[in-house]
Amino acid sequence: MSNYLDFEKPIEELEKELQKLKDIAAKSKVDVSPSIKQMEDKITETKKELYTHLSPWQRVQLSRHPNRPYALDYINALTNGNFIELHGDRTVKDDKAMIGGFGDIDGTTYMLIGQQKGRNTKERQYRNFGMPNPEGYRKALRLMKLAEKFNKPIITFIDTPGAYPGLEAEERGQGEAIARNLLEMMQLNVPVLCIIIGEGASGGALGIGIGDKVLMLENAWYSVISPENCSTILWRTWNFKEKAAEALKLTATDMMGNHLIDGIIAEPLGGAHNNPAEVYKNVKEAIAAGMKQLSKQTAEKRIADRIEKFSSMGVTVEPTAAN
């Protein structure tokens, strides 16, 4: 563990001290095990205190933690590496920011699709920072149609700072690509389960986010805009990003409270990266539970419910008789 976020400073200091104690133990014959135990308890205590009272902005930071598991990490863990990755939109190219293919989870074949980020500078560039171009959305749609053809349920892993706002993306119809996915996903015959595993930024996230069930990891965020950009537009400076994060009500708990998602998947203390095995297990259970319920329904019922769910989102005020 070398990546500490600014609000994790207290933990960093304690862990440094713990390391010092361990070094002493290793070098000398002095028994420091009671101190080590004491320090470890203190760390656990501090973590509990810190991570159970996270502000929305702190969660946004966790959602972008450089060690956080990405789409392919989930897919490889869930399928035990039994993943047949497929490429290309059959029109322009293969978008590396959007990955997908068939994979086996406990004996059932699924279509697994997600936005993929990179771990180091080179990988990040290769993955375009998880920002798909139009061909990424068209590749995802192609794979979803393939899944529908062979009657395989679909799982999407959402993790993007947004659809790529580049010149060529505009030339090739970024808006049309996302719009088309929204329309087509509404009518897919197979069960669709979407999980926001990190960042769920705007139309770029929604472009693979139309599901019978939409779940969020505990420290993921989902909104119409990132807190930084919201701050820039409304306050003309980045400095209000913390305030914007709060105002946008972008956390899993807020989204659940507003009935805009269907469930929350718990993360280990300190975030998914602190114990990936645990988060993979939680995700796997959520998929099993969701798919068990959805597979019992007919395609017509699922589509009707899907449309009804999204159609009921929004808050409006009916005209009063006096008006």
Add this chain to the structure above:
Amino acid sequence: MSWFKRIKEGITTNTKEKKETPEGLWHKCSKCKKIATMQEHANNSYVCVHCGHHDRIGSEEYFALIFDEEKYTELQEGLTGGDPLNFSDTKPYKDRLIESRKKTGLDDAMRAAFGKVHENDLVVCCMDFNFIGGSMGSVVGEKISRAIDFCLKTKTPLLIISKSGGARMMEAAFSLMQMAKTSAKLSLLAKEKLPYISLLTDPTTGGVTASFAMLGDINIAEPESLIGFAGPRIVKETIGKDLPKGFQTAEFVLEHGFLDKIVVRTQLKEFLANFLTAMKN
């Protein structure tokens, strides 16, 4: 003592004079700067008689332009927005809504109406840019949603006139989900094989482009309209270069294959009637 002294204080133009559709006797085109009488300009559907520049107009003008004898029935009149997130930036969203209603006389950024276009039935949803930049909040989505319900019930074709900066940030994820909601309803309209015409006008960007505006059976646009997903400033920042001339204009979008036709406003009604008749026969 300075040599020069400002006699008048700063900006003296009041808001009324800055209105998008100016009132008065004369109209000066914002593009070619040539002058026509206001009457001439209005008779030409607010298209400059000299250079063809399309002035930005609102739902009232579009309804009058499209419907026979300017007669129509408004749908879902009086539906207004709530403040689901209790949002406040430099000013509370609630106050912003009240102010915008007062200033524009509109309920929100979308109006829907039903009427006839050369004897063809048509439901028209039209955005108003004056209302918080034509941004898409719950009311915009709900009005489209209910207008489509009306289309399904009465087997009527739909026209949506887009004119929007995109999502309404003050409704955050609720605003985002209007993209899903409108697409959901459009998928039902498609299943019933009822024609949907999308008209993109200046400007159409963001979440509106990435949902209903790009989903027409046919997509048409007014000349020179700005049409895109990301705004030009963001694209410029992303690529770190100046944008090519004509980037994200209707002509550019047509050339790249995302529009069927650019229709001059004065010919809009004829075009709609022709298309609707063609779909019937």
